[in-house]
Structure formats: C-alpha cells, structure tokens
Amino acid sequence: MTVLSERITTNNNAFIQDELTKSLLSRSLRYVKTGYPVHFTGPSGSGKTSIAIALANKLKRPVMVMHGNHELDNKDLIGSFSGYTSSKVVDQYVRSVYKKDETVTESWIDGRLLEAVKKGYTLIYDEFSRSSPATNNIFLSVLEEGVLPLYGLKSKRPYVKVHPKFKVIFTSNPDEYAGVYQTQDALLDRLITLHVGYKNKEQEALILREKLGVEKNEAHIISNLVQDLRKEFGKRKGNPSLRLSIQITKIAKNDDIPIKGSNQDFQQLCIDLLSHSVVQGLEITYEDANDLIRELCKKTT
Numbered sequence: 001m002t003v004l005s006e007r008i009t010t011n012n013n014a015f016i017q018d019e020l021t022k023s024l025l026s027r028s029l030r031y032v033k034t035g036y037p038v039h040f041t042g043p044s045g046s047g048k049t050s051i052a053i054a055l056a057n058k059l060k061r062p063v064m065v066m067h068g069n070h071e072l073d074n075k076d077l078i079g080s081f082s083g084y085t086s087s088k089v090v091d092q093y094v095r096s097v098y099k100k101d102e103t104v105t106e107s108w109i110d111g112r113l114l115e116a117v118k119k120g121y122t123l124i125y126d127e128f129s130r131s132s133p134a135t136n137n138i139f140l141s142v143l144e145e146g147v148l149p150l151y152g153l154k155s156k157r158p159y160v161k162v163h164p165k166f167k168v169i170f171t172s173n174p175d176e177y178a179g180v181y182q183t184q185d186a187l188l189d190r191l192i193t194l195h196v197g198y199k200n201k202e203q204e205a206l207i208l209r210e211k212l213g214v215e216k217n218e219a220h221i222i223s224n225l226v227q228d229l230r231k232e233f234g235k236r237k238g239n240p241s242l243r244l245s246i247q248i249t250k251i252a253k254n255d256d257i258p259i260k261g262s263n264q265d266f267q268q269l270c271i272d273l274l275s276h277s278v279v280q281g282l283e284i285t286y287e288d289a290n291d292l293i294r295e296l297c298k299k300t301t
C-alpha cells in the first residue's frame with residue numbers, strides 16, 4: 001500500500017505548471033470539491049499521474065495510490081481474512097484447579113478502498129481501466145450511494161458509509177482499452193473526464209528547464225527533437241513522450257554529454273532512447289530509425 005503523506009518538494013519531483021496545466025488543475029479542483037470524481041485520460045507519459053498527484057495534494061488529505069491491473073479484485077479493495085489469532089488464559093490460582101480459556105478469532109485486514117473510504121483519504125486510482133469491470137463495479141456504489149458494500153466480511157453491517165472527505169481521482173490511457181477491458185460506461189458516466197495531451201514545444205522545454213536545470217537553448221534542442229519526431233508519427237500510436245525527453249535530459253546532464261544536435265555522443269544517446277519507439281511506431285528498420293533520429297538531431301542545432 002502506498003500512502004504519500006509528504007508534499008512534493010525536491011526539484012526533480014517538481015510539478016511545473018504552464019498556463020494550460022494551471023487551468024486544468026484549477027478546473028479539476030473545482031469539480032472534485034463539488035463532489036464529482038475526475039478522470040484524467042491521455043497517452044502514455046503525457047502527465048496524467050503527475051496532475052492527479054498535484055490535484056490530490058491540493059486537497060490536503062493523506063493520499064493513497066492504487067494501480068489498476070487484471071489481478072486486482074474485491075479482496076484487494078475491501079479486504080480479506082488473513083488467518084486466525086488465538087489467545088489462551090491459564091488460571092492456576094488454586095493449585096489443584098486448572099482452568100483454561102481459549103478464544104480463536106479470524107483476523108481481518110482492510111483493503112485499500114475500505115481504508116481510504118473509512119479514513120477520508122484521497123485515492124488515486126491509476127490506470128483503472130487495466131482492472132476488470134467486475135472489480136471496478138464496486139466504485140458505482142461508492143460514487144452513487146456513498147456506501148461501500150462489504151462482500152465477504154462477516155460483519156453485522158453490510159456496508160460502510162463513505163467518509164465525507166473521501167475523494168477519488170482516476171487516470172487511464174485510451175490506447176490501452178483495445179484488447180484489455182472495455183471501460184464500463186456506467187462508471188465513466190459518473191466521472192468528469194479531462195484529456196491530458198502531450199505538451200507543446202514551449203511547455204515541454206519549460207518542464208525540462210525548471211525540473212532538471214538545463215539551459216534554455218538545451219531544453220529547446222531536446223523538446224524540438226521530440227516534437228519533430230511526434231510530427232513523423234502523426235496519428236500513429238506510441239509517440240515519444242515527455243518521459244523520454246526527461247530521460248534524455250537527465251542522462252546528458254548526469255554524464256556531461258553536450259546537448260548539441262551535432263554532437264555524436266548526444267546523437268547516440270537520442271538513438272538509444274528513441275529508436276525502439278520509432279521502429280515500433282513508424283514500422284521501419286532500426287537503420288532507418290537511427291538515420292531519422294540523427295538527421296532530426298542535426299536539424300536542431
């Protein structure tokens with residue numbers, strides 16, 4: 001279980017807000033505060049999880065992060081019995097009298113959703129569409145009726161009431177819906193879905209500068225290169241993401257590789273980090289992908 005109790009402070013983890021991001025964050029905060037769960041959707045590495053964490057931090061409650069996956073089930077969400085505990089009292093106050101009192105109780109461990117719902121945490125349900133619809137169904141009662149049904153829990157009450165401060169923020173990648181689980185319309189109908197797209201050149205360069213402390217022209221070289229590659233991709237899937245721009249910048253900075261399109265070490269670094277996605281996305285050979293990346297690097301100088 002991941003409970004993020006500290007606010008993000010280090011520069012590396014800084015959440016950089018350009019005008020668009022600021023606006024998205026303040027609009028989503030308004031919706032969450034009014035009681036509507038927000039769902040950030042967009043391609044891989046576009047910043048969905050980062051904005052979800054930034055939004056959760058604004059709510060100033062403990063934050064719990066849960067990652068969707070096909071094995072997640074009601075036991076993970078509600079909880080389960082983990083075994084038995086027994087206690088024994090032996091009373092031999094009077095030597096000739098032996099009295100034994102033994103109690104055996106099943107021990108229960110709260111699941112993540114139950115804990116968050118009871119304690120009023122902010123739950124980030126990252127990549128929720130990777131979990132099966134049967135698992136996600138439980139969110140319908142939480143969001144609609146404000147109760148969490150306690151299947152399998154041998155308690156007198158069949159549900160717990162949702163804490164008034166409990167909030168949930170969802171993220172998903174629409175590219176992953178195909179071939180995985182179809183997102184349930186009933187659940188989506190209860191969420192305010194906001195699209196998080198790739199940043200433009202300026203936004204991406206700003207993040208590289210402020211997060212990693214590179215010079216303005218260096219940040220632009222990397223953001224231009226990645227943006228030019230995105231143009232080559234057009235509407236194809238697997239576009240190079242902000243995550244890749246960050247990786248290139250971090251490695252170049254860490255290893256003193258000059259961030260210059262004409263520098264061979266820099267070109268090689270870009271080839272190493274970008275060629276696989278270029279081969280997959282553009283369906284070309286590694287040789288062609290390497291040539292393309294090298295040419296685009298040279299253009300950035």
Ligand SMILES: Nc1ncnc2c1ncn2[C@@H]1O[C@H](COP(=O)(O)OP(=O)(O)OP(=O)(O)O)[C@@H](O)[C@H]1O
Pocket residue numbers: 013014015016017021042043044045046047048049050051171173207211242243246
């Ligand atoms: N506004 C921002 N400021 C600083 N860093 C950011 C910002 N947005 C995204 N990042 C960084 O970009 C990278 C990708 O972001 P993130 O993990 O949030 O994307 P994602 O859309 O959730 O990706 P995935 O779908 O692959 O999980 C991370 O390293 C994150 O720290």
